[in-house]
Amino acid sequence: MLLPDSETIELRRDPLLPPEPCPVVWKRSARARRVSLRIDPLEGAVVVTLPNRVGRRHGLALLSEHAGWVMQRLAALAPERPFEPGASVPIGGVDHVIRHEPARRGAAFLEEGVLVVTGDAAFVARRVRDFLRAEALRRIGAAARPHAEALGVVPRAIRLKDTRSRWGSCAPDRTLAFSWRLVLAPDWVLDYVVAHEVAHLREMNHSDRFWAHVEARTPHRQAATEWLRRHGAALQRVG
Known part of the structure; x- marks a missing residue:
């Protein structure tokens, strides 16, 4: 089951609000026993880890179920501070x-x-x-x-x-x-x-x-x- 390394999907944190872009990093792990989510502050994205033989749709379902938590945590991340002149x-x-x-x-x-x-x-x-x-x-x-x-x-x-x-x-x-x-x-x-x-x-x-x-x-x-x-x-x- 091929997975993209990363992508941006639309998540709706509230049924009454429009969907928002959510950066997602996909990981597959032979040791994982269930689908899991974590916020990666370095990537500024939610990391979805899938066990072997579990498809992307299961990860999307978990993301949708926890959309409020995911978007809240991403919004709470400190702003990026790039290495550029003037920063x-x-x-x-x-x-x-x-x-x-x-x-x-x-x-x-x-x-x-x-x-x-x-x-x-x-x-x-x-x-x-x-x-x-x-x-x-x-x-x-x-x-x-x-x-x-x-x-x-x-x-x-x-x-x-x-x-x-x-x-x-x-x-x-x-x-x-x-x-x-x-x-x-x-x-x-x-x-x-x-x-x-x-x-x-x-x-x-x-x-x-x-x-x-x-x-x-x-x-x-x-x-x-x-x-x-x-x-x-x-x-x-x-x-």
Whole structure:
């Protein structure tokens, strides 16, 4: 059963209102036991997952049944913040305007609260993204070092990803992985996520001993988790 990767369909959230366009991403999963819906803030769409041998019409039926919920959640998404001249991008939780200066050198760099991007306009978005990933790696590495020294551990490596549901992870081989989008959050939020994953190098679990290590390193844990709960989805809309 062939499915389109994505499409826009018309959904009616209320019988008395006209239909509205709804972006849909289709997924098929051999592990799925039923049709499911979720909102993907990065795509700005509803993701419909179908088990094998279940047709698109079943997904459309579920969408229609839950049209009110779907359209409400999509409408509540933070606005997209593209990487383009004149737009702003948060770095360390502080908005920086993207300023395109094609004649200058240096790809992309910070200058007095502005993110300067050089070269051809066609490369602005890519250069902003490259800068943010490099800055994320620098800040995460700087945050990890004192936590690792205090806990007497050494990460095997630090990697960056663009995950949608996890801000960080610790693999059995002691590799730490983080979402590059942490660079968009306030530094103290990034610091908590880094300390959390570094603590897993001592305790690969969420035991009382693990949380004691985390609390000792980041007394701002509760504030950081609350900030991510409130604002984390908006970071997925940046870029």
